[in-house]
Amino acid sequence: MSEADRNASSAGPLAPYLARLGEARWVVATAAVAVFAVAFFSPAPWWLIAAAVLAIVAVAALLPRRSRQSRRREAQAQAMLGPVERLSAERLAAAVPDPLILFDQSGRIAHANRPAQTAFGAVQAGVDVRLRFRSPEMQELVRALLVGNVRPSGVDYAERVPVERHYHVNASSVGSGTGLFVLVFKDQSELRRVDRMRADFIANASHELRTPLASISGFVETLRGPARDDPKARDRFLDIMNDQTARMARLIDDLLSLSRLEMKSFIGPDERVDICLLVRGVIDSLTQLAREAGVEIVSDIPEGPIEVPGNRDELIQVFENLLENACKYGQSGKKVEIAVTRDADDQKGGAEITVRDFGPGIPDEHIPRITERFYRVDVEESRAQKGTGLGLAIVKHILSRHNARLTIRSVVGEGAAFTVHLPGV
Amino acid sequence: MHIVSAYDEDLKYLAGRVAAMGGMAERMIENSISALVHNDVPKAQKVIADDEALDEAQREIDDRALSVIARRQPLADDLREIIGSIRISSDLERVGDLGKNIAKRAVAVAMARQPVKFFRGLQSLSELAAAQLKDVLDVYASRDVESLRSVRDRDYEIDAVYTSLFRELLTYMMEDPRNITPCTHLLFCAKNIERMGDHATNIAETIYYVVTAEQLPAERPKQDRSHDVTVEAGD
Ligand SMILES: Nc1ncnc2c1ncn2[C@@H]1O[C@H](COP(=O)(O)OP(=O)(O)OP(=O)(O)O)[C@@H](O)[C@H]1O
């Protein structure tokens, strides 16, 4: 038990003052000696010396403790490494491609390499690892390390936001007597995702394919039986069957594309993309579809370039899906507007892209849900449009990888507007 | 100067216990929903058992916090920190209760035979709530309270999804009376998840107050009826 504990636990009204006095005992003692020394060599009256000593003791007892902030800062400073250790440790950490976190005996992070910062966000020096990695297994791992009980095998750790990731974490102490420990995170997301993808694919695909399959086999039955000799009915049925197979093909495409997206490990976008050029390209590729739907696409795109970090193919898919939805579901409005602007709120030069239609709009209660997989406002309508309910789920997934935001506004009867905010950095 | 750190150790210990409780609560949300969706009775039973540990942890934090207050007579920001840990742990304990309630429903009803569509909305709702709690607890570690400002928007989003899910489940009940029992249970589960989100928001408010001594700014004025769909993958 430390000095302060003993002082403080001897309760009573004086306890806190005694504790403070205890904390400052060295300063008080030194000051007192200094006062006596000065007094010894100078002809000051005795009461002045007594008053000086009393004042020192009183101040030491009454002065409040240092603020929490100042202690936190000190702890942070303590957690930083000395220059030499830092150089070698940080260089080593930087050379490791996996997230790596060094922490000291008090559990405070001393250094987190770049992959760790990308993966876990706020893991700056001074943060307690146990506060950041809260899963019971990680708590136990760190505890075991700190009491000197290193387990050779690591533990599994998962993060679900912003993108699901799974790690196998290995821990050990660094050298001997450095008082440092290291956590290395091995990314296992891909393995897990494959598992999950399989389960998901089976659950979703089987469910979603059942309806069109049932309808096709129903028509085959009819064509074999009652409608065998009715050419008009045959043509109509074949058309419907054609639509249904197209829908199934599309469903499989969408599911695969979503699964592929989920398979990719989580690394931020690396290329810079000119949004103006990209959106113009998307409009070109969809003019045919728009014409068939009887919709006019009106674009408002500056000369550009407006460059943002992004993955070109993925962003093309985002705007294709949004524009296609606008043409399909906003068909009755006859017009679709697409506008690109610089994001006024973003100093780092982000872009804002709005796709607006003038169709029936989306009732309020459905808006928060439509980015869910297979969610459709009107199942019949979506079927008629060969929709699978995956388009916006794909959009959402891609945007989350871009740290982007999607805002949906709609007034029923007046149309819907989907705005993508892409950050500049 | 080991005297200072004895007191700091107290505070650090409290924060560590709160974080560990947070980890348990996060795990309970995850496991209770997964038990429900996959009709995993052993997992549900584990959640029910885990709640015990959470209750125990809360009691321990309360005792410890009170004894620190009695021994140290902390001043302003330390006192806020200690009271904060009491409040956060009580919110986390409530989250655990709600998770336990979901787990009990998972045991009570055989959900295995129910169509997948019943669960999709519930899953995405629980992902929102879990993400909210995770982000808030991450701020407890980093103290970067600025990012707490978006908490209210996200709480609003959770409410909106809940409302929509409520309607959806009602339609299933009206479609077929056999759906009434499972969907009633799912309605209660959805309500529980929505309240987990509320507790996460409470925790955000507490953390903001602990760090800044001010109240978390009130909801942004809702200029228009727009929906910021949080783009978080993982569903
Ligand atoms: N612009 C819009 N206006 C009205 N409703 C819309 C609009 N965009 C999307 N929706 C609604 O949201 C639902 C989900 O859209 P999403 O793009 O995810 O799926 P889909 O169009 O049905 O299928 P897919 O895009 O995979 O072919 C649609 O079924 C439709 O009900």
Ligand SMILES: [Mg+2]
């Ligand atoms: Mg679509």
